[in-house]
Amino acid sequence: MRSLLYLCTALAVIALAAWAYRENHLTQQAMNERRALEREIVLLDETISIQRAEWAYLNRPDRLRHLVDLNFADLRLVPITGAHFGEIGQIVYPLPAPRAEFSDTVEVFGAIEHLSAPSETSAMPDGDAP
Amino acid sequence: MIRTPLRPLARILKARASGEDPDLIEQENLRLRREAARDSARGRAEGRLLALAVVFVAAFVVLGARMGLLAATSPVEVSRGLIEDISGARADIVDRNGRVLATNLATHALYAETRRMVDPARAAHELERIFPDIDGTRMAARFMDPNRRFIWIRAHLSPEQMQAVHDIGEPGLLFGPREMRLYPNGRMAAHVLGGASFGQQGVRAAEIIGVAGIEHYFEDRLRDPNQTDKPLQLSLDLSVQAAVTEVLEGGKRMLNARGATAVLMDVHTGEVISLVSLPDFDPNNRPAPPTEGEPADSPLFNRAVQGYYELGSVMKAFAVAQGLEQGTVTPETMIDTRGPLTFGRFRIRDFRNYGPQLSVKDVMVKSSNIGTARIMQPIGATAQREFLDRFGFLEPMHLELSEARRARPLLPPRWSELSVMTISYGHGLSTSPLALAAGYATLVNGGRKVAPTLLKQDQVQAGAQIISQRTSDQIKLMLHQVVQEGTASFARIPGYPVGGKTGSADIPNPHGGGYKKDAVLATFASVFPSHEPRYALVVTLDEPADTTGPEPRRTAGWTAVPVSAEITRRVAPLLGLRPIGLDVANARFQQGH
Numbered sequence: 230m231r232s233l234l235y236l237c238t239a240l241a242v243i244a245l246a247a248w249a250y251r252e253n254h255l256t257q258q259a260m261n262e263r264r265a266l267e268r269e270i271v272l273l274d275e276t277i278s279i280q281r282a283e284w285a286y287l288n289r290p291d292r293l294r295h296l297v298d299l300n301f302a303d304l305r306l307v308p309i310t311g312a313h314f315g316e317i318g319q320i321v322y323p324l325p326a327p328r329a330e331f332s333d334t335v336e337v338f339g340a341i342e343h344l345s346a347p348s349e350t351s352a353m354p355d356g357d358a359p
Numbered sequence: 360m361i362r363t364p365l366r367p368l369a370r371i372l373k374a375r376a377s378g379e380d381p382d383l384i385e386q387e388n389l390r391l392r393r394e395a396a397r398d399s400a401r402g403r404a405e406g407r408l409l410a411l412a413v414v415f416v417a418a419f420v421v422l423g424a425r426m427g428l429l430a431a432t433s434p435v436e437v438s439r440g441l442i443e444d445i446s447g448a449r450a451d452i453v454d455r456n457g458r459v460l461a462t463n464l465a466t467h468a469l470y471a472e473t474r475r476m477v478d479p480a481r482a483a484h485e486l487e488r489i490f491p492d493i494d495g496t497r498m499a500a501r502f503m504d505p506n507r508r509f510i511w512i513r514a515h516l517s518p519e520q521m522q523a524v525h526d527i528g529e530p531g532l533l534f535g536p537r538e539m540r541l542y543p544n545g546r547m548a549a550h551v552l553g554g555a556s557f558g559q560q561g562v563r564a565a566e567i568i569g570v571a572g573i574e575h576y577f578e579d580r581l582r583d584p585n586q587t588d589k590p591l592q593l594s595l596d597l598s599v600q601a602a603v604t605e606v607l608e609g610g611k612r613m614l615n616a617r618g619a620t621a622v623l624m625d626v627h628t629g630e631v632i633s634l635v636s637l638p639d640f641d642p643n644n645r646p647a648p649p650t651e652g653e654p655a656d657s658p659l660f661n662r663a664v665q666g667y668y669e670l671g672s673v674m675k676a677f678a679v680a681q682g683l684e685q686g687t688v689t690p691e692t693m694i695d696t697r698g699p700l701t702f703g704r705f706r707i708r709d710f711r712n713y714g715p716q717l718s719v720k721d722v723m724v725k726s727s728n729i730g731t732a733r734i735m736q737p738i739g740a741t742a743q744r745e746f747l748d749r750f751g752f753l754e755p756m757h758l759e760l761s762e763a764r765r766a767r768p769l770l771p772p773r774w775s776e777l778s779v780m781t782i783s784y785g786h787g788l789s790t791s792p793l794a795l796a797a798g799y800a801t802l803v804n805g806g807r808k809v810a811p812t813l814l815k816q817d818q819v820q821a822g823a824q825i826i827s828q829r830t831s832d833q834i835k836l837m838l839h840q841v842v843q844e845g846t847a848s849f850a851r852i853p854g855y856p857v858g859g860k861t862g863s864a865d866i867p868n869p870h871g872g873g874y875k876k877d878a879v880l881a882t883f884a885s886v887f888p889s890h891e892p893r894y895a896l897v898v899t900l901d902e903p904a905d906t907t908g909p910e911p912r913r914t915a916g917w918t919a920v921p922v923s924a925e926i927t928r929r930v931a932p933l934l935g936l937r938p939i940g941l942d943v944a945n946a947r948f949q950q951g952h
Contacts, residue, residue, distance in 0.1 A: 311932055
């Protein structure tokens, strides 16, 4: 009985030691991974900041003005002035969409119920309802 | 220790005498001795167990606490540049719309470790080829100097240069990572940003420290490791700043001015939307401070903040406001303007004779020195001083720039009755364009004090009420009339009614003694839209001259006003203001009174 107890204890200690050894290595691996990730984050951060700086540099007002001057023939961009503001009344009322003319028979695919649905027929009052 | 005998003779003899077995006594004593030994052994064992238990509990508590602590802390990213205790990290600076004004760029510094060099002479020669300003023979001599082991060659390299140095193939030439401060917009807002340079240097990193402007003022905030990933947001608007700079540069060139400055401010929040001072510089390559000549002619000089000038007639608005506020005059009160006004041996004249009398409104519209002096005369020095102090004209105007603390206004040594009169039309008291913009903002925003700021604000400042709403409305109308009827007729812009006041001040002779001949400081302080002002704009030109006519015209109406009008025309749509007809603005004024 007692020797069984000793055996169990010894086995438990061995198992725990194996587990601790494994955990130790997993932890070290995780830490390595973390370091690699941190390096990558630093690198990406650096890249982002370089891209941001470059974007800001490419969009600097001097350069934009120069580009506007260069491309004036095509784009005709001018500084915005008060004359560029519009009134709501100046917006054209949307014209009715041109109606398609059907002379021949029209082939229709799909379920027949959709064609005879009330919304469809009322939208096309002078269409040929089946 | 006294050992009790197992067979004490006295008890044995007594037992023998009474016929008892003496062995019983020995056994009894033996038992007692064993019990004592057992008790002490148990006590020792219990003590050991207790100590062990305490040690275990303590160990587990420590481990548990550490685990809890680890679980509770938030994950932190390593910040770039944080190596060797020297941090090159620095927060970005962005404008009010988030466009980058200043940022950090990762580059590399070049250094040499001479002991690891294989062919110093060739390396020096190749370096000379890459960097034209390096002297190859001198560099070779430094490389071969046995006392030197370590030489800095370049503070930062471009990627192309770095590749070229790589291609030399010299193992003694090494690269150290460096953060570099970059101002992508070049000269734009140079005076606000200031500039930065390297502080403490290590091989792996170098400190970046702000040397002027907002970089210097917010040094601690920008380098705070907890806030380096949060950009510092300014109130400046880059598009507006670009437009103002462009127009002002054109105006300065056309009018042959020595310098020019413009300040655009939100009258309610005090946010400085644009601050330009010309000539300017490139903060990426900040010039050295001048060692000769006038410091005010240096491009580093911020005219809007450091430049305290006698600004002339623009200050009349404050004199008239005080008259209206104290009830000594109304806009319709007639003022005697017969000239010249003699005071001791001093004579006050007008630009031209405006007849025997003018209403207070026309004193403003026609800009009569005599009229303003007469309005101020009965109010007196104490009241005037106190009134101007409330606007902040007697103190250095605070702004988040390190330069703002260094300049202060010039006050008259003795505030006499003559000072009262000259200060009323803007001579004898110096004011910075920034302070003037803040003063005009207060005049037209309903009378609440405005503290200028360069940081983006979320809400309107609840400043102290300095003048009443009624006075503010009257001043607004007068400023509108100055443009519509008076000296600032060039400021009539279709769609954007502007109110403002011109000022053409004589420039004091720098070598002492009176004023310069044929040189004026032309200022136009304006607010727009005039019926309900949202922005105040101050434009100042130093010694401008309009030479398009038969004789040069130097007054503000011909110089500062057209420039200011062009700025307003360009900037108002950028600020999102809808154009409005002049008749609508006039109708609003009618309703207001």
